[in-house]
Amino acid sequence: VEEEVIEKRNEKPEWVEAFLQRTFFDGCTLHPIRRNEKNRYCINCDSSACQYCLSSTTHRHHKILKIYRHVYKDVVSLVAMEKYIDCADIQPYKCNKRLVIALNPLPHCGPILNTETSCDICKRRLAEPDLYRYCSISCKVIAFERKSSDLAPPFLSIMSPKKALKVEQLKHKRKGKPQRAPFF
Numbered sequence: 001v002e003e004e005v006i007e008k009r010n011e012k013p014e015w016v017e018a019f020l021q022r023t024f025f026d027g028c029t030l031h032p033i034r035r036n037e038k039n040r041y042c043i044n045c046d047s048s049a050c051q052y053c054l055s056s057t058t059h060r061h062h063k064i065l066k067i068y069r070h071v072y073k074d075v076v077s078l079v080a081m082e083k084y085i086d087c088a089d090i091q092p093y094k095c096n097k098r099l100v101i102a103l104n105p106l107p108h109c110g111p112i113l114n115t116e117t118s119c120d121i122c123k124r125r126l127a128e129p130d131l132y133r134y135c136s137i138s139c140k141v142i143a144f145e146r147k148s149s150d151l152a153p154p155f156l157s158i159m160s161p162k163k164a165l166k167v168e169q170l171k172h173k174r175k176g177k178p179q180r181a182p183f184f
Helices: 002-009 016-021 137-146 161-170
Strands: 040-042 047-049 064-070 073-077 092-095 098-102
Touching: 016 137, 064 092, 064 098
Parallel strands: none
Antiparallel strands: 040 047, 040 064, 064 073, 073 098, 092 098
8 A cells, every 4th residue: 555655646647737837817708707817727627717617517526726816926725736736845825814835936036145045946035945845836846857766755646535545444443442552
């Protein structure tokens, strides 16, 4: 089971590249209503959509990510994104009382002063360099593509629910056959 988990974590989800290349917040041509922007991404269809596009039956059981704007850049909720990829080591930001992560890094402003306090890929300054290594999802994807072996971090995929259940079943259940503490 452990090999299956490692194998799954070393895969790159097919939709990630297209998601990072997509532009958001354009007006929806299918629903030309005032202030109606394409601020959602359908993972299954690989398309950006507005709230009215998603209300149709086409996307009923699809995986949807809502995109937000934070300091003039596209961000996604950390909680929502963690369902689909491993977001460890990506610097989160606070946006309207919610933690979000950037899709792509902001342009650099000024010279790079200290490489120890910056993103491993684009060298953009990190707010908490002791906790995080990347400023955006795209930087972590680049690091994933550059890694030397399958066992080396960073990882992009997370465990699938079926495999997570198998791992959970191997753990001791809370109730059941009582176990005595070992005598020392």
